[in-house]
Amino acid sequence: xxxxxxxxxxxxxxxxxxxxxxxxxxxxxxxxxxxxxxxxxxxxxxxxxxxxxxxxxxxxxxxxxxxxxxxxxxxxxxxxxxxxxxxxxxxxxxxxxxxxxxxxxxxxxxxxxxxxxxxxxxxxxxxxxxxxxxxxxxxxxxxxxxxxxxxxxxxxxxxxxxxxxxxxxxxxxxxxxxxxxxxxxxxxxxxxxxxxxxxxxxxxxxxxxxxxxxxxxxxxxxxxxxxxxxxxxxxxxxxxxxxxxxxxxxxx
Amino acid sequence: xxxxxxxxxxxxxxxxxxxxxxxxxxxxxxxxxxxxxxxxxxxxxxxxxxxxxxxxxxxxxxxxxxxxxxxxxxxxxxxxxxxxxxxxxxxxxxxxxxxxxxxxxxxxxxxxxxxxxxxxxxxxxxxxxxxxxxxxxxxxxxxxxxxxxxxxxxxxxxxxxxxxxxxxxxxxxxxxxxxxxxxxxxxxxxxxxxxxxxxxxxxxxxxxxxxxxxxxxxxxxxxxxxxxxxxxxxxxxxxxxxxxxxxxxxxxxxxxxxxxxxxxxxxxxxxxxxxxxxxxxxxxxxxxxxxxxxxxxxxxxxxxxxxxxxx
Numbered sequence: 001x002x003x004x005x006x007x008x009x010x011x012x013x014x015x016x017x018x019x020x021x022x023x024x025x026x027x028x029x030x031x032x033x034x035x036x037x038x039x040x041x042x043x044x045x046x047x048x049x050x051x052x053x054x055x056x057x058x059x060x061x062x063x064x065x066x067x068x069x070x071x072x073x074x075x076x077x078x079x080x081x082x083x084x085x086x087x088x089x090x091x092x093x094x095x096x097x098x099x100x101x102x103x104x105x106x107x108x109x110x111x112x113x114x115x116x117x118x119x120x121x122x123x124x125x126x127x128x129x130x131x132x133x134x135x136x137x138x139x140x141x142x143x144x145x146x147x148x149x150x151x152x153x154x155x156x157x158x159x160x161x162x163x164x165x166x167x168x169x170x171x172x173x174x175x176x177x178x179x180x181x182x183x184x185x186x187x188x189x190x191x192x193x194x195x196x197x198x199x200x201x202x203x204x205x206x207x208x209x210x211x212x213x214x215x216x217x218x219x220x221x222x223x224x225x226x227x228x229x230x231x232x233x234x235x236x237x238x239x240x241x242x243x244x245x246x247x248x249x250x251x252x
Numbered sequence: 253x254x255x256x257x258x259x260x261x262x263x264x265x266x267x268x269x270x271x272x273x274x275x276x277x278x279x280x281x282x283x284x285x286x287x288x289x290x291x292x293x294x295x296x297x298x299x300x301x302x303x304x305x306x307x308x309x310x311x312x313x314x315x316x317x318x319x320x321x322x323x324x325x326x327x328x329x330x331x332x333x334x335x336x337x338x339x340x341x342x343x344x345x346x347x348x349x350x351x352x353x354x355x356x357x358x359x360x361x362x363x364x365x366x367x368x369x370x371x372x373x374x375x376x377x378x379x380x381x382x383x384x385x386x387x388x389x390x391x392x393x394x395x396x397x398x399x400x401x402x403x404x405x406x407x408x409x410x411x412x413x414x415x416x417x418x419x420x421x422x423x424x425x426x427x428x429x430x431x432x433x434x435x436x437x438x439x440x441x442x443x444x445x446x447x448x449x450x451x452x453x454x455x456x457x458x459x460x461x462x463x464x465x466x467x468x469x470x471x472x473x474x475x476x477x478x479x480x481x482x483x484x485x486x487x488x489x490x491x492x493x494x495x496x497x498x499x500x501x502x503x504x505x506x507x508x509x510x511x512x513x514x515x516x517x518x519x520x521x522x523x524x525x526x527x528x529x530x531x532x533x534x535x536x537x538x539x540x541x542x543x544x545x546x547x548x549x550x551x552x553x554x555x556x557x558x559x560x561x562x563x
């Protein structure tokens with residue numbers, strides 16, 4: 001073998017070895033450019049996807065575009081207190097009272113369960129209520145001792161406050177203080193009838209204190225209760241509205 | 253147009269200058285030393301098949317699968333390698349889900365060519381049997397490493413990871429889900445066992461990097477970006493990971509201004525991104541890969557990130 005060809009072979013061997021080494025971890029991310037592609041109203045749309053959706057959307061829209069009432073103003077979701085939350089909590093308190101035939105002391109709406117930041121002013125469609133409360137949670141009642149109610153409110157306070165109807169409290173150091181039920185100071189030994197979703201009553205949003213307490217359950221969805229309550233405004237010839245009443249405050 | 257790239261401040265100036273130089277020389281040099289991959293991603297779409305309704309609310313007219321699909325097909329038409337991923341909470345939020353329990357959501361994802369997804373807490377909402385049924389319409393793998401679905405209707409329907417060949421690149425993807433307790437009702441979670449997401453993700457990322465020899469490891473995560481309270485998040489996962497290059501996040505509905513870069517246990521970069529919710533934004537990450545000459549001998553590896561200019 002000539003000296004020349006041997007050196008070529010050696011060079012090839014080195015290249016081969018390099019190639020094997022490289023195979024071991026061939027590529028590594030070195031740089032990245034990012035973009036946030038906002039899907040805007042005027043963006044071109046795929047006709048094929050439109051076709052795929054049409055049978056679903058025709059049937060959804062047929063029922064969901066039904067107008068059930070009219071909101072007087074924009075109703076905002078806010079912590080510690082917002083008009084939208086107050087409206088929904090009032091709805092559950094009123095509807096649970098009718099459904100279960102008892103005087104409900106308090107109703108709660110878990111803040112995270114309200115899935116719209118606001119209800120716009122104007123006609124309210126059924127679809128909007130579905131977006132507001134998409135979950136198929138059931139409106140239940142429980143009988144809670146005052147001490148358990150305090151535990152529940154402390155959890156609620158640590159989460160920034162939830163809308164409540166029939167209750168007021170001031171959040172201080174992540175605890176509920178100056179709790180009043182029906183305008184009277186909370187009595188730890190009294191029993192209160194509290195309406196909630198079965199999600200919360202079963203321990204959702206860390207409401208572990210409610211897990212072991214029996215639920216009265218007639219299978220009516222929270223959303224259906226809201227539809228009934230909100231629809232009643234129009235039947236009375238009224239626009240849907242609610243007010244801020246210092247139900248939930250942050251300590252100064 | 254380097255001055256238009258707007259390099260992020262969290263990349264140190266020195267490193268930035270160094271890599272800017274090398275990025276420039278790469279543009280001038282032959283293409284063969286670099287490979288490119290475009291990652292498109294969504295999270296928390298929440299059954300938003302149609303754009304947000306035109307009712308004066310903040311997001312009116314935004315999103316919708318038809319416009320997203322068109323955007324995606326235009327990007328595919330550019331001819332590069334594309335991965336399309338979703339980080340969970342595909343379900344729940346519009347009447348479509350109440351009516352059809354997720355079927356059109358997954359059918360639309362199949363039509364758009366999603367490569368993989370992970371599972372969010374709301375994907376349990378109509379029960380695991382329903383999720384397993386609807387998932388078939390998606391024609392994509394459900395990647396989740398920290399839910400043990402033994403003795404549930406989802407048994408055998410998920411995978412801890414999958415390896416994707418994209419041109420000359422080998423991309424490993426795993427996924428993690430959030431703890432169900434306090435979030436998913438017991439009757440819906442059923443026998444699903446929640447495992448430590450950081451340990452699970454690290455285990456599979458190690459396997460994907462070191463055994464499968466993947467060029468990149470992606471973790472789809474529904475843990476949430478970060479929390480004030482002590483709760484495991486993408487930020488924790490990034491810092492405590494060893495072989496994950498990219499975390500595509502969800503759950504907290506966070507609209508990132510730009511991807512965030514963390515240092516992992518070895519001092520390597522981990523990129524975290526999340527695009528809010530409702531399909532309002534489609535995330536696009538264009539990665540450039542370079543041949544790694546020194547493999548493990550390399551010091552910590554840094555990924556230079558910059559905003560894509562729309563030219």
